[in-house]
Amino acid sequence: xxxxxxxxxxxxxxxxxxxxxxxxxxxxxxxxxxxxxxxxxxxxxxxxxxxxxxxxxxxxxxxxxxxxxxxxxxxxxxxxxxxxxxxxxxxxxxxxxxxxxxxxxxxxxxxxxxxxxxxxxxxxxxxxxxxxxxxxxxxxxxxxxxxxxxxxxxxxxxxxxxxxxxxxxxxxxxxxxxxxxxxxxxxxxxxxxxxxxxxxxxxxxxxxxxxxxxxxxxxxxxxxxxxxxxxxxxxxxxxxxxxxxxxxxxxxxxxxxxxxxxxxxxxxxxxxxxxxxxxxxxxxxxxxxxxxxxxxxxxxxxxxxxxxxxxxxxxxxxxxxxxxxxxxxx
Amino acid sequence: xxxxxxxxxxxxxxxxxxxxxxxxxxxxxxxxxxxxxxxxxxxxxxxxxxxxxxxxxxxxxxxxxxxxxxxxxxxxxxxxxxxxxxxxxxxxxxxxxxxxxxxxxxxxxxxxxxxxxxxxxxxxxxxxxxxxxxxxxxxxxxxxxxxxxxxxxxxxxxxxxxxxxxxxxxxxxxxxxxxxxxxxxxxxxxxxxxxxxxxxxxxxxxxxxxxxxxxxxxxxxxxxxxxxxxxxxxxxxxxxxxxxxxxxxxxxxxxxxxxxxxxxxxxxxxxxxxxxxxxxxxxxxxxxxxxxxxxxxxxxxxxxxxxxxxxxxxxxxxxxxxxxxxxxxx
Numbered sequence: 234x235x236x237x238x239x240x241x242x243x244x245x246x247x248x249x250x251x252x253x254x255x256x257x258x259x260x261x262x263x264x265x266x267x268x269x270x271x272x273x274x275x276x277x278x279x280x281x282x283x284x285x286x287x288x289x290x291x292x293x294x295x296x297x298x299x300x301x302x303x304x305x306x307x308x309x310x311x312x313x314x315x316x317x318x319x320x321x322x323x324x325x326x327x328x329x330x331x332x333x334x335x336x337x338x339x340x341x342x343x344x345x346x347x348x349x350x351x352x353x354x355x356x357x358x359x360x361x362x363x364x365x366x367x368x369x370x371x372x373x374x375x376x377x378x379x380x381x382x383x384x385x386x387x388x389x390x391x392x393x394x395x396x397x398x399x400x401x402x403x404x405x406x407x408x409x410x411x412x413x414x415x416x417x418x419x420x421x422x423x424x425x426x427x428x429x430x431x432x433x434x435x436x437x438x439x440x441x442x443x444x445x446x447x448x449x450x451x452x453x454x455x456x457x458x459x460x461x462x463x464x465x466x467x468x469x470x471x472x473x474x475x476x477x478x479x480x481x482x483x484x485x486x487x488x489x490x491x492x493x494x495x496x497x498x499x500x501x502x503x504x505x506x507x508x509x510x511x512x513x514x515x516x517x518x519x520x521x522x523x524x525x526x527x528x529x530x531x532x533x534x535x536x537x538x539x540x541x542x543x544x545x546x547x548x549x550x551x552x553x554x555x556x557x558x559x560x561x562x563x
Numbered sequence: 564x565x566x567x568x569x570x571x572x573x574x575x576x577x578x579x580x581x582x583x584x585x586x587x588x589x590x591x592x593x594x595x596x597x598x599x600x601x602x603x604x605x606x607x608x609x610x611x612x613x614x615x616x617x618x619x620x621x622x623x624x625x626x627x628x629x630x631x632x633x634x635x636x637x638x639x640x641x642x643x644x645x646x647x648x649x650x651x652x653x654x655x656x657x658x659x660x661x662x663x664x665x666x667x668x669x670x671x672x673x674x675x676x677x678x679x680x681x682x683x684x685x686x687x688x689x690x691x692x693x694x695x696x697x698x699x700x701x702x703x704x705x706x707x708x709x710x711x712x713x714x715x716x717x718x719x720x721x722x723x724x725x726x727x728x729x730x731x732x733x734x735x736x737x738x739x740x741x742x743x744x745x746x747x748x749x750x751x752x753x754x755x756x757x758x759x760x761x762x763x764x765x766x767x768x769x770x771x772x773x774x775x776x777x778x779x780x781x782x783x784x785x786x787x788x789x790x791x792x793x794x795x796x797x798x799x800x801x802x803x804x805x806x807x808x809x810x811x812x813x814x815x816x817x818x819x820x821x822x823x824x825x826x827x828x829x830x831x832x833x834x835x836x837x838x839x840x841x842x843x844x845x846x847x848x849x850x851x852x853x854x855x856x857x858x859x860x861x862x863x864x865x866x867x868x869x870x871x872x873x874x875x876x877x878x879x880x881x882x883x884x885x886x887x888x889x890x891x892x893x
Contacts, residue, residue, distance in 0.1 A: 381595070
C-alpha cells in the first residue's frame with residue numbers, strides 16, 4: 234500500500250490491517266504493491282467499482298453500511314462471472330481523518346471480507362472528497378467464466394432473489410417511512426446487498442450468460458442482450474412478488490422498482506432449454522431464481538427488451554419509466 | 564466495466580476503448596469483470612493509487628497531464644517491484660461529462676499505456692467530485708520481486724535520476740515563474756514523471772531492496788529502513804545536482820526539494836557490497852543511478868535516516884524540513 238504521508242500509514246495500520254488466512258498472499262499491505270499467487274489453470278478476474286456519497290448511497294448512510302456496500306458491489310461483479318473472489322484493494326478519499334467513521338467503515342468492510350474469504354492486500358487513503366474505489370480480484374477455471382455474451386434465442390431468463398426490494402428500501406430511506414418490520418427489511422435490502430457469489434459459482438457450468446443487476450433489471454438485461462446479439466421478452470406477471478414491498482407500495486410502484494430500480498445486485502442468468510433441469514438441480518440450497526422471460530432473436534426495430542403482460546406486449550416507457558434514471562440516484 | 568448508466572457507457576465507448584495488442588486479455592472492457600491470463604511461473608503484482616485535484620496535482624493542471632500522471636504513479640509501483648506491467652483499471656469520478664477534458668485525459672492516459680505496453684481492461688466512470696483511482700496489475704517471476712524489506716547494513720543506497728526536480732517543477736508552477744528552458748524542463752519533470760519500469764526490471768536480481776520515491780526521499784527511505792529493520796546514512800554532498808534546479812533556486816532550496824519534495828517517482832535501491840559491480844553492469848543504458856549513502860544497523864535512539872555533510876551528522880529537521888509535509892501538497 235503506497236502512502237500519501239504519515240497520516241495514511243497510521244490510518245492503514247490502525248483500521249485496515251487485519252490478519253488474513255489466505256496463503257496465496259505472498260506480500261500484502263506495506264510494500265509498493267501486493268504479490269499474489271494465481272493458482273495454475275485459472276484465469277484472473279478483475280473489476281473495480283467506485284461509490285460516491287449522494288450518488289451511490291444517500292448522505293448520512295452509516296459508515297459501517299458504506300464499508301460493507303463498497304465491497305459488496307464489487308463481489309457482485311465476481312459473482313456475475315461465476316468466479317472465486319480472492320483479494321481486494323481499497324482506495325479511500327476522505328475529507329478528514331474521522332476516527333469513528335473510519336472504525337465503522339473498516340468494520341463493515343471487514344465483516345464482508347471475512348464472510349467472503351477475501352484478503353485486503355493494498356490500496357491507499359488520500360485526503361479529498363468522500364469517494365471510495367474498490368478493486369476486486371478473483372480467479373476462475375480457464376475458459377470457464379460466465380460472461381454477458383453467451384445468451385442465445387430460446388434461452389430462459391432467470392433472476393435471483395426479488396429484484397426491486399433494494400430500490401424500495403432506498404425509497405423507504407428517502408421518504409423516511411415509519412419503522413416497521415417491512416421498512417426495516419427493505420432498508421436492509423438496500424443497505425446490505427448480498428453478492429450472489431455462491432450462486433454464480435454453482436451455475437457457472439450451466440448458465441449460458443450472466444450479469445449482475447446494478448442499474449435496474451431492464452437496463453441491465455438490455456446490456457446482456459447487446460453483448461449477446463439478441464433480444465429478450467419479459468413476462469411481467471412472472472416477476473417475483475415481495476410481501477414487504479407490496480405492504481408498503483402500490484403494485485405499479487413495485488413493478489417500477491423491480492424493472493428500473495438498481496442496487497439489487499441480484500444475478501440475471503440465461504439458460505439453454507436443454508440445461509434447465511440441471512440448472513435447477515444446481516440451484517438446490519442457493520438463492521431462489523425465478524424464470525421471468527426468454528431470450529429471442531433480434532426483431533428489427535423496437536426495444537431490445539420487450540415487456541409483456543399476460544402475453545401481450547406493453548410499453549413500460551409509457552408507464553413512466555423514463556423518469557427513472559438508472560442507478561441509486563433515482 | 565460496470566456501468567452507472569447510459570452516460571457511462573457512452574463515455575467509455577467514446578474515450579476509453581482503444582485496441583490493445585495484448586493476447587493475455589481474454590475479456591476486456593464491457594463485461595462485469597475482465598478476464599486475464601497470468602503466465603505460468605509468475606506472481607501477480609497489484610497496486611492502486613488515487614489522485615485528487617489540489618492534493619496530488621494543482622487545480623488547473625491540463626487534463627492530458629492528469630491522465631498521464633494517473634497511470635505513471637501506478638506504473639512506478641510496478642517499477643519498484645521490478646515487475647512487468649500488464650493491465651490497468653481506471654475509475655474516474657467526474658463532476659460532469661466534459662468532452663474536451665475527457666478527450667485530453669484519455670489521450671494522456673493512452674499515451675503512457677501504449678508506451679508501457681499496458682492494456683486498459685476495466686473500471687468505471689461515476690458522477691462526483693474529481694477523483695481518479697487507478698489499479699495497476701503486472702507480474703514477476705515467482706519469488707523474484709524486489710521488496711522494501713531486503714536491505715541489510717553495509718548495503719549501498721542508490722537513487723535513480725535527480726530527486727527534487729519534480730518538487731522544483733511544482734514550485735515553478737505554483738510560483739508562476741517566467742518561462743525559460745529551465746522552468747519548462749522542471750515543469751515537465753513534475754507533470755510527466757517517468758516511471759522507472761525498465762530500471763526496476765534490470766536490477767531486480769541484483770538490488771537487495773527497492774521503493775519508489777513518492778513522498779520525499781527521506782520519508783520514503785525511512786519506510787524502506789523500517790521494512791528492512793535497519794537505519795541509513797545519507798551523504799548530502801552526493802545528492803545529484805540538477806543544472807535547471809540550481810539555475811532557479813538557492814542551494815538550500817535544492818537540497819530541500821531533493822530530500823523532502825515528493826513526486827519524483829525515482830527508485831531508491833539498495834545493493835549489497837559484493838553485487839555493486841554487477842549492479843553497474845546492469846545499469847548500462849538505463850537511467851543513471853547515484854550512490855547517496857549506506858544502510859547501517861539500527862543504533863538505538865535517533866532518526867532512522869541520518870544525514871551527513873562531509874562526514875559530519877547534520878540535523879535536517881533544524882534546517883526547516885518540518886515545514887514540508889510529505890506529498891505533493893507541500
